[in-house]
Structures are given as structure tokens and as C-alpha cells.
Amino acid sequence: MTYSFPHEATATRRVTLPDQVSAEARRRGGVWTGLSDECARKAQTWFGHRPCRREDLRSVFDEIFRTK
Structure with missing residues (x-):
């Protein structure tokens, strides 16, 4: 008999710094929502x-x- 564990089949993606910055931009709203991808790219370039x-x-x- 073979057992299948669905949680082993799906890999979870770890949160990255660009993800954190993009989420913060969307949380701030306004003009930052439209700039979330650009801010994420800038963060990755500058900070990794x-x-x-x-x-x-x-x-x-x-x-x-x-x-500030």
C-alpha cells in the first residue's frame, strides 16, 4: 500500500526582501501601490x-x- 502526503508534493515559497518591500508598498497605498514592483527591484539591487x-x-x- 502506498501513502501519499500532499504537503510533501507542494513546495512552499519563502518570503524574500523584494516580497516584503512589495507588500509594504501595497499596504501604504496611494502612489506606492503602483510602484510596488519598482520598489521591490530597487530593494533587491541595493540590499539583496x-x-x-x-x-x-x-x-x-x-x-x-x-x-525620514
């Missing part, structure tokens, strides 16, 4: 692909969105 947390993520957002 690996996700950030806490103060590092805030620093990335400050630089990408120029909030």
Missing part, C-alpha cells in the same frame, strides 16, 4: 534577496520609501 527583520527591515523601508 534575503529577508530582513526588525530594525534592519525598518532601515530598508526608510531607504526605499524615503520616510
Whole structure:
């Protein structure tokens, strides 16, 4: 008898820094919604692909969105 585990068949995609930046742009709304892909590309070019947390993520957002 063969058992099938559906969760093994589907690979989960990990969140990347461009994903985080794009989501933040959409969350901010307004003009940022239309610029979410461009902001994600800029973040990947400047800071790489690996996700950030806490103060590092805030620093990335400050630089990408120029909030300070």
C-alpha cells in the first residue's frame, strides 16, 4: 500500500526582501501601490534577496520609501 502526503508534493515559497518591500508598498497605498514592483527591484539591487527583520527591515523601508 502506498501513502501519499500532499504537503510533501507542494513546495512552499519563502518570503524574500523584494516580497516584503512589495507588500509594504501595497499596504501604504496611494502612489506606492503602483510602484510596488519598482520598489521591490530597487530593494533587491541595493540590499539583496534575503529577508530582513526588525530594525534592519525598518532601515530598508526608510531607504526605499524615503520616510525620514
